[in-house]
Amino acid sequence: MENGAAPTVPAVIVAIDGPSGTGKSSTSKAVAAQLGLSYLDTGAQYRAITWWMVTNGIDTDDPHAVAAAAGKPEIVSGTDPAAPTITVDGVDVAGPIRTQEVTSKVSAVSAVPEIRARITELQRSIAAAAPLGIVVEGRDIGTTVLPDADLKIFLTASAEARAARRSGELKGADVNATREALIKRDAADSSRKTSPLAKAGDAVEVDTTALTLPQVIECVVTLVEEKRAGK
Ligand SMILES: Nc1ncnc2c1ncn2[C@@H]1O[C@H](COP(=O)(O)OP(=O)(O)OP(=O)(O)O)[C@@H](O)[C@H]1O
Numbered sequence: 001m002e003n004g005a006a007p008t009v010p011a012v013i014v015a016i017d018g019p020s021g022t023g024k025s026s027t028s029k030a031v032a033a034q035l036g037l038s039y040l041d042t043g044a045q046y047r048a049i050t051w052w053m054v055t056n057g058i059d060t061d062d063p064h065a066v067a068a069a070a071g072k073p074e075i076v077s078g079t080d081p082a083a084p085t086i087t088v089d090g091v092d093v094a095g096p097i098r099t100q101e102v103t104s105k106v107s108a109v110s111a112v113p114e115i116r117a118r119i120t121e122l123q124r125s126i127a128a129a130a131p132l133g134i135v136v137e138g139r140d141i142g143t144t145v146l147p148d149a150d151l152k153i154f155l156t157a158s159a160e161a162r163a164a165r166r167s168g169e170l171k172g173a174d175v176n177a178t179r180e181a182l183i184k185r186d187a188a189d190s191s192r193k194t195s196p197l198a199k200a201g202d203a204v205e206v207d208t209t210a211l212t213l214p215q216v217i218e219c220v221v222t223l224v225e226e227k228r229a230g231k
């Protein structure tokens with residue numbers, strides 16, 4: 001460099017989508033940390049607004065009631081991949097949003113168009129504010145939220161592999177029941193009318209069934225570096 005200044009790297013936007021348990025969160029956090037990028041877990045935002053609906057007695061099976069309340073809670077996401085945070089009206093909900101009750105209701109709440117419009121706007125503003133770029137993971141990031149992302153990845157894995165991973169996490173949960181619950185949630189998320197779970201036409205599909213987590217991370221880091229190098 002003529003003036004001795006460090007070369008600047010343009011911000012990079014990475015969208016990682018895929019069904020439940022394919023490794024989106026683990027991969028996205030590690031890739032963002034390794035590359036010095038911000039990280040956004042959009043599933044946590046849908047879980048947070050679902051938690052608020054449940055806590056405030058809104059019938060999550062009534063789309064009109066959910067839509068009417070969509071603008072009420074304030075959702076704030078912290079985007080440090082080493083310590084991501086999620087609050088609702090200032091309350092840390094990182095634990096409560098992972099309960100079985102929230103998991104069983106989040107697909108219905110996230111199918112409501114008013115909920116998606118609100119959360120999508122929030123996601124776009126967070127991505128635009130990330131100084132060096134961001135890894136955003138979810139279901140509709142490449143198709144709807146950030147259609148101009150520099151790199152789009154669609155992670156997949158067999159239902160068996162995903163259930164085994166989740167059962168290990170839930171310490172001894174029944175693998176068959178876990179598998180059925182994953183399949184049911186994926187079906188609901190894929191069949192909703194507004195921005196369903198889908199692979200963008202220009203996404204790179206990575207089947208993680210037979211890959212270790214470090215292998216998946218390495219694969220995605222390589223894809224980002226290739227993209228940055230203009231390959
Ligand atoms: N390639 C892999 N091999 C083995 N285990 C993995 C792999 N990728 C992720 N895991 C494990 O699988 C579990 C689910 O991963 P993770 O939470 O990252 O998936 P996800 O796609 O974000 O799921 P969800 O959409 O339900 O939030 C975690 O325990 C994680 O450590």
Ligand SMILES: Nc1ccn([C@H]2C[C@H](O)[C@@H](COP(=O)(O)O)O2)c(=O)n1
Binds near residue numbers: 047141
């Ligand atoms: N971009 C997104 C992200 C998530 N959702 C919904 C559908 C999921 O079942 C739910 C929870 O996501 P998870 O924490 O399992 O990643 O949130 C969505 O509709 N769009």
